[in-house]
Amino acid sequence: MTGAVPAATVARLPGYLRALRELDERGEATTSSERLAALAGVGPAQLRRDLSWLRPRGVRGVGYDVALLRERVSQALGAGADLAVVIVGVGHLGHALASHLGGEGSGFRVAALVDADPGVVGTTVAGLPVEDDREVADVVRREGAVLAVLATPVDVAQQVCDRLVAAGVRGILAFTPVALRVPPEVTVRSADVAAELQILAFHTQRQG
Amino acid sequence: MTGAVPAATVARLPGYLRALRELDERGEATTSSERLAALAGVGPAQLRRDLSWLRPRGVRGVGYDVALLRERVSQALGAGADLAVVIVGVGHLGHALASHLGGEGSGFRVAALVDADPGVVGTTVAGLPVEDDREVADVVRREGAVLAVLATPVDVAQQVCDRLVAAGVRGILAFTPVALRVPPEVTVRSADVAAELQILAFHTQRQG
DNA sequence: AGTTGTGAATCGATTCACAGCC
């Protein structure tokens, strides 16, 4: 298939990439859709349909070349490119995320930390200086960041979001419980922990 | 409508609940689907269709009663019930999540913290003692927890998950990048930060 | 007059099932 990759497919690609990494590290050079799908927790038909958008060049009767496929998926996801990410809001969560993502090969580079609290600005967190909120735009441009993590209090989230967008950020991961308004060329994904727990709570009430 | 609420609808309910809370706090007693939808960032038709699963009892020509609707949604999501949540893995992320959820009215009660590291077990984090990993089952049963947050290293995630499920946990929020295997009555939601960033990275590459 | 609730239509995503290829 050719054309735009469906959003539902994109959302599963990271899972495939992880599974491929696992196979690669085990030294398995080739894999079947059945095996890979099992590792990723989906059905084989779905996996093949998803991969078909990436021109996978699998071999009928044999399977996929792990290294090649890994490269394809990795490239689609911008992994390995070490894209710059700016973290806005260095409270408990922002701090933890800085360490978490900064740590090892997450595939991303935490380029800068930004906060509004004068007591935090100037300190060093996870090896990086915390910079001033109001200079967010400069920071984004300086680092060439296209991605941002938003971990501020709710009431300033939209304002910070606007500044990020104006500075050229194209994707925002929001830990803040609010529906951010952004222009259509910017993508927002919600990572609201309480909301996720609420969804789980719903499911536990049903079907039990 | 009656019957099982679609998963896609459930995933939007927390957003509606937040919007309703906002209206309620502003003292607005009644609202239209148009207004509520705008606050939640969805279309009015979708909002009405979603709410129809909850028997909303809106009034034609007038709108919805905010307090009543809030109660309906809140109840569906188990919010206000202060469900017990156990956090497993008290590293950077687990620590931050404990503070984040324990803090204010998240609608959940962080009932216990659990870790494998002997250097962490016994310490107090966010006002709670960190308990031993191996007693996870006892802790879950003691607190009557049906929900768990999984923030352990990858390599022990499946094992911990198995113990949680055996102890009666029905919903797991996993920050670990791995496809957990659980029986069908247990729901898992992934909150893998790196994966979320990868998805955003994909979208920034296209269309722009 | 104005807004909900919902059939009907549309759109998108998943699954089936098999032709095509190694």
Place this chain on the structure above:
DNA sequence: GGCTGTGAATCGATTCACAACT
């Protein structure tokens, strides 16, 4: 013989558009 890639079928979710109601 075995596995991929994909048309066709199915399933689910969104949107349209309007009848029902206050």
